[in-house]
Amino acid sequence: MTAKKCPCCGYFTIEDDYDICAVCYWEYDTVAHNMPNVVIGPNGVSLKQAQKNYKDFGASEKKFIDEVRAPEVEEFPENNLENK
Numbered sequence: 343m344t345a346k347k348c349p350c351c352g353y354f355t356i357e358d359d360y361d362i363c364a365v366c367y368w369e370y371d372t373v374a375h376n377m378p379n380v381v382i383g384p385n386g387v388s389l390k391q392a393q394k395n396y397k398d399f400g401a402s403e404k405k406f407i408d409e410v411r412a413p414e415v416e417e418f419p420e421n422n423l424e425n426k
């Protein structure tokens with residue numbers, strides 16, 4: 343199973359399009375990924391804002407702080423090859 347990289351937190355948590363990342367709770371959404379400054383699609387914040395939120399408090403939005411988990415070893419970028 344090859345996972346895709348979550349564009350918000352950078353861990354390889356995404357197995358299907360429209361998956362929700364377990365580490366930051368960003369919903370994978372290629373439309374939003376191409377418009378990182380726009381709030382669009384299923385996520386309540388822009389990708390840029392979600393990335394900042396993850397850095398600030400560890401989740402893409404404040405309401406998800408209690409839902410997220412720490413990344414697992416196999417989800418670290420150094421344990422994955424970038425695939426598109």
Ligand SMILES: [Zn+2]
Nearest residue numbers: 348351363366
């Ligand atoms: Zn993520």
